[in-house]
Amino acid sequence: MAIQDELQETIEQLVQKGKGILAADESNPTIAKRFDAIGVESTEEQRRRYRSLILETPGLGDYISGIILFEETLEQRTDEGTLLPELASLQGVVAGIKVDKGKGPLANAPGDEITQGLDGLEQRLAGYKAQGARFAKWRNVYHISSHTPSPLAVEANAEVLARYAAICQSQGIVPIVEPEVLMDGEHDIQRCAEVSEVVLHALFHALHRHRVVLEHALLKPSMVTPGNRHPHQARPEEVARETVRILRRTVPAALPSINFLSGGQSPEQATANLNAMNALAPQPWELSFSYGRALQQPALLAWKGDPDNVAAAQAALYRRAGLNGAARRGEYQTNME
Numbered sequence: 001m002a003i004q005d006e007l008q009e010t011i012e013q014l015v016q017k018g019k020g021i022l023a024a025d026e027s028n029p030t031i032a033k034r035f036d037a038i039g040v041e042s043t044e045e046q047r048r049r050y051r052s053l054i055l056e057t058p059g060l061g062d063y064i065s066g067i068i069l070f071e072e073t074l075e076q077r078t079d080e081g082t083l084l085p086e087l088a089s090l091q092g093v094v095a096g097i098k099v100d101k102g103k104g105p106l107a108n109a110p111g112d113e114i115t116q117g118l119d120g121l122e123q124r125l126a127g128y129k130a131q132g133a134r135f136a137k138w139r140n141v142y143h144i145s146s147h148t149p150s151p152l153a154v155e156a157n158a159e160v161l162a163r164y165a166a167i168c169q170s171q172g173i174v175p176i177v178e179p180e181v182l183m184d185g186e187h188d189i190q191r192c193a194e195v196s197e198v199v200l201h202a203l204f205h206a207l208h209r210h211r212v213v214l215e216h217a218l219l220k221p222s223m224v225t226p227g228n229r230h231p232h233q234a235r236p237e238e239v240a241r242e243t244v245r246i247l248r249r250t251v252p253a254a255l256p257s258i259n260f261l262s263g264g265q266s267p268e269q270a271t272a273n274l275n276a277m278n279a280l281a282p283q284p285w286e287l288s289f290s291y292g293r294a295l296q297q298p299a300l301l302a303w304k305g306d307p308d309n310v311a312a313a314q315a316a317l318y319r320r321a322g323l324n325g326a327a328r329r330g331e332y333q334t335n336m337e
């Protein structure tokens, strides 16, 4: 199949009404933190059990169109011996892969970070594709403080994300570009809006420079919110208004869908905020989710590493996915909780 047709097919599978993407691609240090909170040691076997549980959830594909996996998951199997990416496809869910190699300090930009992983990416993608991955994800982070993100960090990160996206498309893999403006800090919502606008503007400029086909890419941004140490948290209507205002200024209509990250919001907050955005319809793009914590947290709490809790954990995940499916249509109400 021609590369453009392949990319288009993946986009059509990923972007569906009432559905979104499940992020289950925590790197080993991140999943260790999540497991630690429920008293489970992060061994390869426990990660296999947990991620099998997620993928075996009955009806997962009702509200989930794609799942982002971590490298090791591509090779893992269920107790019955089915490869996990194969199971995703049996559930009607497209398998994707996190391809960045994590972040570190950006030289000569104190307080800013840059994400690694471009070296050898083309070859790695060919391998992941052979293992069943059809899309990829790369996350960059931006810290808000009095002096960050610096113009250098904004430019360097945009360049890296655009290079990653161009390489993915050349391999027939749909790129999800994730510029996360972190919510840590005391800043107000206006400061987050200003930073998000600068970051997205630079990112789309870089995507254009690198000739990335926007019709065949997805954006995974953070929502515009006050910092988590700001005295007043914003209501969903305010988050929705500010987020959509910034997205409309910076994201071309050619991009099919914007799938938000949850970034530390509670599951209920993330659902209510997405719902409020969809209530502002129509927009040029679909507004959906690509949550990690906000989808998985209730399932993790129900599971606690105990095989007897698998069905309860799957029910919790299915329920949360359904509520976000409703938010995707602007039909969620808090009394559904």
Ligand SMILES: O=P(O)(O)OC[C@H]1O[C@](O)(COP(=O)(O)O)[C@@H](O)[C@@H]1O
Pocket (backbone or CB within 6 Å): 023, 024, 025, 026, 027, 028, 030, 031, 068, 102, 139, 178, 261, 262, 263, 264, 290, 291, 292, 293, 294
């Ligand atoms: O383990 P990493 O690479 O730090 O990534 C952390 C997580 O952040 C995400 O990009 C977004 O997750 P959240 O919705 O929990 O913020 C996930 O895809 C990823 O698992």
